[in-house]
Amino acid sequence: MNKYILYPGCSMESSARAYYDSLKAITDIIGLNLQEIEDWNCCGATEYLGIKLTPAYALISRNLALAAQQADGTRTVVAPCSACYLNLAKADYYMQEQPVLGQHVNEALAAGGLSYKPGSLDIRHLLDVLVYDVGLDTIKSKVVRPLTGLRVAPYLGCMVPRPDYEHRWSDYEYPVELDRLLNALGADVIEFPLKTECCGGHMTQISPDTAFELIRRLVSAADEHQADLMATLCPMCQMNLDAYQSETNKFFHTSYRMPVIFFTQLMGLAFGLEAKDLGFGLELVSARNALAKIGIEHPAEIPTGTARPKKDGSLPMPAPLPRRNMHTEKGKVVK
Amino acid sequence: MQTLDQERTSAPPKQIEDLSLLGEVSHRTAGVSRLEMCIQCGCCGGSCPSEADMDHTPRMLFAMLRAGMRHAALMSNTPWICVSCYHCVVRCPQNVHIADVMYTLKSMAIEAKLYQDSTAPDFSQTFVDMVEEFGRSFELGLATRHYLKHFPLRLPNMAPMGIGMLSKQRMNITPTRIKGIAQLKAVLKRAKEVEAAS
Structure with missing residues (x-):
């Protein structure tokens, strides 16, 4: 061991x-x-x-x-x-x-x-140790429930493949280690072009508008590639893409529902463990539909707090104001 | 904030010390920054995901450092908008440690109290305060204190997410304190003394 x-x-x-x-x-x-x-x-x-x-x-x-x-x-x-x-x-x-x-x-x-x-x-x-020390053959040999049919967008974010002082990864900008590991689990791995693009990091706290644009790019790209979920290995990326997804949707008037899951959770599923023992249900954008696609039951949702029901006698609210456009405001071209 | 055009017409730096600004920044950066090696190719700005929100691209900023434009360089929002994605670092043909230079410029701006917007410096400082007090980060305290101070109007929007994180127990309600907090405080105190003396 x-x-x-x-x-x-x-x-x-x-x-x-x-x-x-x-x-x-x-x-x-x-x-x-x-x-x-x-x-x-x-x-x-x-x-x-x-x-x-x-x-x-x-x-x-x-x-x-x-x-x-x-x-x-x-x-x-x-x-x-x-x-x-x-x-x-x-x-x-x-x-x-x-x-x-x-x-x-x-x-x-x-x-x-x-x-x-x-x-x-x-x-x-962790990914480096799993792929190069434990080895994909060992991992493959432990798979009892291949994730066949689950379309996964592998997402690494910035700080694992870069700056890579010790040259441990196959590439700075398009490393394939996570893809190979997910392949070993039997998943349908997408060629995800934005796999090492930035999730916004601490910008959700400092300059939310900057962060929302970076989050939108990633989530919409995964959606365009018809991913069932994104698999990540970074707590910050998971937090930004998952917890700020509804805020981003509000900001851009979009309606993405892209679950963002840690790759170790998918490994657990492929090894035949129960979803409830792997932290499923903790994500804010639920992975229920993605798991249902491969016939795995998602644990009961922990209900999140709901807003107080509106009183019927309340005054009608005015229509929302038109949203200012962040890109045209500075005289820049709308992307 | 002066635009670069206005700065261009103003007189060159009066004090000869200003011309050592590049060296000062390089010296204060961890590791061997190679900042002096910048050839102004612009790979950095072209690789940057948040360049659109920056006052100056990294390339421009490094030229300003070389020209001794201390005030303008430290006032620039560029280091604060940098997301530390390291795209520029791995693409730089001169192997300049760009992200680490940005950290140096932030600390120099804080020291000189030069910034246009205190949101980012305050966030860093609040984070550091929590870590120095507990030895661990404390997300709930950090996010609440930060949003109350800088984005109070956004708080109601953030509430559903905060409640979601709390009800799923993804945010601790109370901070965790490490056992060796006295040791950590002693280490950090000495580190600050060493930094001041060097």
């Missing part, structure tokens, strides 16, 4: 619970031994790097120091979250490229009784 140190990251315990639940459900089946770093902290996402350099790298490196301390016979850290993966890989790489950064970080770590020698760990993404 291959042993790895796991750095889950904050999202896996909240917004991406479905990712963590499904990952835990499949590890035994494929012989993956993941040992979580004890008392890890947040990696700082894309926010801390833009505030202060040394504290940002010290924050990331506390995790590297703990991982190295607890490694016990392995040197590979696995991160399922894109931002976590990139931050750990980036810190490790830049501290080697620029030794003075490593010295500063180690001075800071010393205040907490820690140290880390840059380059002493391998930082890898």
